[in-house]
Amino acid sequence: MTLSRRAAIANGMAVLAMAPGLARAATDARALHKKLICMDTHLDMPANLARPGWNVMDRHDVDLDFTQVDYPRMVEGGLDGGFFSIYTPQAPVTPEGMSAMRDAAFLRAAEIREMVVAHPQQFELAFVPEDAARIAAKGKIIVFQSIENSGILGNDVTLLRSFYKLGVRMAGPIHFLNNQLGDSATDKKQWGGLSPLGKDFVKEANDLGIVLDASHSSDDVFDQMMDLSRTAIICSHSGCRAIHDHPRNLDDARIKRLAAAGSTIQINSYNEYLVTVPPNPDRDKARRAAFGKMRNLGSMPPDQAAAAMRAVAAEMKAVDKQYPIPRADFEEYMKHVMHALDLVGPDHVGVGADWDGGGGVTGMNDVTSIPKITERLVKAGYTEAQLSNFWSGNALRVLGKAHEARRQA
């Protein structure tokens, strides 16, 4: 694979010299992209659903309101769906904090389902791998549901069953901070991996047929989930540590272990995991001040909320100008994709770009730009069948495995 890809790149370089050929290749790649079922395994767009004045059916502009995913842009970018995340920020691990997280998560889950019900010609809920092709064939967006931060389950991991019943098919135990289930990739070592409750969580997810997602988990949690899980786990939005040394990225050994288990690493486009961003307290403070203005958005009338959002977006741009930070570009993103592909091949890599969750790089800053990935991979010599797996087959395979390995009721 590596050799043929390199040969293809060399080929691409040659093509560079003759523009008409290049244009035709690009057109072909875009046609192929449209033809493929393209899924992203970590879409944070549901966080926007409750924003007054924000409508998933409208075309938004990332420069004006930060958002990166909506129906028109999914269609334009040929993104056929993926895992829509029930994300809940980590609250203090107290009874009150955990119950507040849980309550918020149920509401978020409802909002995802309601998005689908409100637009039945555009979206459809998916539960099993076969649903993807069926829904895509109807020209609709494939809506799998996932949980980011299973700290929402409090001390009762059986609550995962309620979310399963609502349609959740993938769940990560942890987010930025440690919780009662285990250690985060971006927090201090506390449990040394999974907590005892975290081990129950693994079993519960296995029993239900929910794919375990190790993105955001510490290396220890990754290892222990690999050890304990009866079926392949996934990394729904992570990068390669060999390319950029960040605890949210996977080292080569773990990427290989993931692949050997039949799974896939879905490459993230989150700036801080791609380039080194030096600490900048002034910038952080200015950003917090701007973000703080979003706090009362929920209680504003739609027009006012939309205006407030645009004002915050403008302020954030000013902050970026005043305190510039290193910005990853599309090339840096593709380095991670290519490294993973070189390491484990196209049956074990995909895309989870963290749209609306902090993802986006210069040159690929919303879902309309994802055909560039296909273009690049076509140039690199990947075949239609390989790209089909890269864009959805791999993740669906992992989901199918989890479904098969579930406890038969």
Added chain:
Amino acid sequence: MTLSRRAAIANGMAVLAMAPGLARAATDARALHKKLICMDTHLDMPANLARPGWNVMDRHDVDLDFTQVDYPRMVEGGLDGGFFSIYTPQAPVTPEGMSAMRDAAFLRAAEIREMVVAHPQQFELAFVPEDAARIAAKGKIIVFQSIENSGILGNDVTLLRSFYKLGVRMAGPIHFLNNQLGDSATDKKQWGGLSPLGKDFVKEANDLGIVLDASHSSDDVFDQMMDLSRTAIICSHSGCRAIHDHPRNLDDARIKRLAAAGSTIQINSYNEYLVTVPPNPDRDKARRAAFGKMRNLGSMPPDQAAAAMRAVAAEMKAVDKQYPIPRADFEEYMKHVMHALDLVGPDHVGVGADWDGGGGVTGMNDVTSIPKITERLVKAGYTEAQLSNFWSGNALRVLGKAHEARRQA
């Protein structure tokens, strides 16, 4: 009140002698009924939402498929909404049983919200008393949400918060059978009222501003909820024991206590609470056999499911013919209404007829017939203001009290 009502009845009798006057009175009463905001505090229709082939926007026929509530019939009957129930049958009080109930309840809650999202011109979610008039003014159905059987909460009554967040504003602890929260009106004494967990449940509901519903609770649970609750509790679908001695009905002392606390008894039309039905094992067996055929409905294609439903309905009619039982009629229903009105007046009585939950009497077997209640009460001399309270004001007042008494976050 009693005297004026009796006088009005005498007046009505006089009118009886002159048909044109009667016809005009009936027309006036119907016009008044349409004008009033009419709510039923216990609608079991959500149980039908997941039935393949059943669409809330279609007009159904109770004789053909048992159902008693849908949008066209609500409009026809001038029923402007009410409390749509998240009902879950009592499973064994085991970890598995409780979690299965919980999971089912979350799905049912989602289905109610999705009904509203799917038909935004016809339905709207309601959360506070003021929503009722606002929604009715738009010509839409008012959708408050309630829980029938809080056994779904398992051993964690804080889970009620998740349901509150989804919109639930009324909850009864118990259904036909005792559970971990306390004793049922229709089961053997086990806890002697509320369990310790049941007392926590009362506090949790109070803290949230959820109205406690004592229908289905044992007398002891009723008394203890009255003692413990910081705000008025309700009986969302119950009758008068003085009219028919059944444990699901309230004795006069308890109806008076409810009224004295500012609350209301919402009269049920469930046959077995209105007339004595002798045990009939053969009939029960035949009904179970017919109902058993509904078990696989959920996995059938819509047309097949609808046909199966009609077949079961026909079989049930045959069972009724073969094993007839005493059937309450509209007069028997009105006896309960009138008794409660005589006892505590129109500010403490309303309607919770158990539609789609076993309610319905001869002469009033779906929601299209409820204008008959208004007609009868107009004849009895009740004023528009009194009827306005009877049909919604009383229940909304109790909801408002619960909201005011909630723990301020």
